Amino acid sequence: MTSLDLSLYLVADQEFCRPGGIERIVAAAIDGGASMVQLRGTRTNLRQFLTDALALRALTRRAGIPLIINDHIDIALAAGADGVHVGQADMPAPFARQLLGKDKIIGLSVTCTEDISERDLVLVDYVGLGPVFPTRSKTDAAPALGLQQFAILRSRIALPVVAIGGINLSNAGSVMAAGADGVAVVSAICSAPNPRQATMSLRQCIEEAWQ
Numbered sequence: 727m728t729s730l731d732l733s734l735y736l737v738a739d740q741e742f743c744r745p746g747g748i749e750r751i752v753a754a755a756i757d758g759g760a761s762m763v764q765l766r767g768t769r770t771n772l773r774q775f776l777t778d779a780l781a782l783r784a785l786t787r788r789a790g791i792p793l794i795i796n797d798h799i800d801i802a803l804a805a806g807a808d809g810v811h812v813g814q815a816d817m818p819a820p821f822a823r824q825l826l827g828k829d830k831i832i833g834l835s836v837t838c839t840e841d842i843s844e845r846d847l848v849l850v851d852y853v854g855l856g857p858v859f860p861t862r863s864k865t866d867a868a869p870a871l872g873l874q875q876f877a878i879l880r881s882r883i884a885l886p887v888v889a890i891g892g893i894n895l896s897n898a899g900s901v902m903a904a905g906a907d908g909v910a911v912v913s914a915i916c917s918a919p920n921p922r923q924a925t926m927s928l929r930q931c932i933e934e935a936w937q
């Protein structure tokens with residue numbers, strides 16, 4: 727398995743990246759210190775999704791960081807990505823693992839206590855826990871956990887956990903202090919006027935939280 731550094735996980739959403747072009751934004755974020763990239767598209771034209779996956783695979787390979795594909799195991803396999811991220815309404819973890827084999831990275835979303843299933847957790851590599859705060863980037867997001875509930879759920883998960891949902895420079899430090907191994911962001915980077923600078927600032931905030 728490619729090494730897993732969840733510290734600053736860019737979820738490159740096709741919708742949010744449109745104005746700047748997804749490749750340009752992801753390249754800037756990698757330059758600024760993103761440790762991992764996910765390609766996400768909710769109104770997905772699969773041809774365009776594969777085209778973007780192949781382009782991002784070239785960028786992430788050059789940088790030596792993992793590329794994760796949201797939801798679509800077929801696209802992950804076709805593009806030679808490093809893994810997939812699945813949620814509670816997506817391909818169940820046992821089937822995802824069977825299709826991807828033991829070496830690919832699988833991430834699983836957890837939004838509440840009921841989602842914490844040992845059967846699934848033994849099969850995946852990390853958990854995306856959230857939304858921690860309200861988000862405008864996912865229309866069907868579960869209610870925000872808040873920092874206190876995030877910390878409680880995080881303590882019940884033995885795997886690496888990346889926090890997601892409404893995370894930005896103003897709250898990334900407190901999320902790290904609540905037990906996250908890293909932060910996953912869409913708008914804080916994809917909608918920033920300067921995605922490279924936004925990533926560098928988040929990276930600095932995470933490194934300060936480690937001290």
Ligand SMILES: Cc1ncc(COP(=O)(O)OP(=O)(O)O)c(N)n1
Pocket residue numbers: 735737764766768796797811812813814815816833834835853854855864888890910
């Ligand atoms: C790192 C990370 N965590 C959570 C999610 C959300 O996945 P899911 O609940 O399946 O929702 P969609 O993103 O598919 O709309 C994620 N994508 N990445």
Ligand SMILES: Cc1ncsc1CCOP(=O)(O)O
Pocket residue numbers: 737856857860861862863864867890891892893910911912913914
């Ligand atoms: C994909 C996803 N899953 C839970 S919240 C979310 C969206 C996060 O986007 P943002 O960082 O802009 O709040």
Ligand SMILES: [Mg+2]
Pocket residue numbers: 796797811812813816
């Ligand atoms: Mg999903």
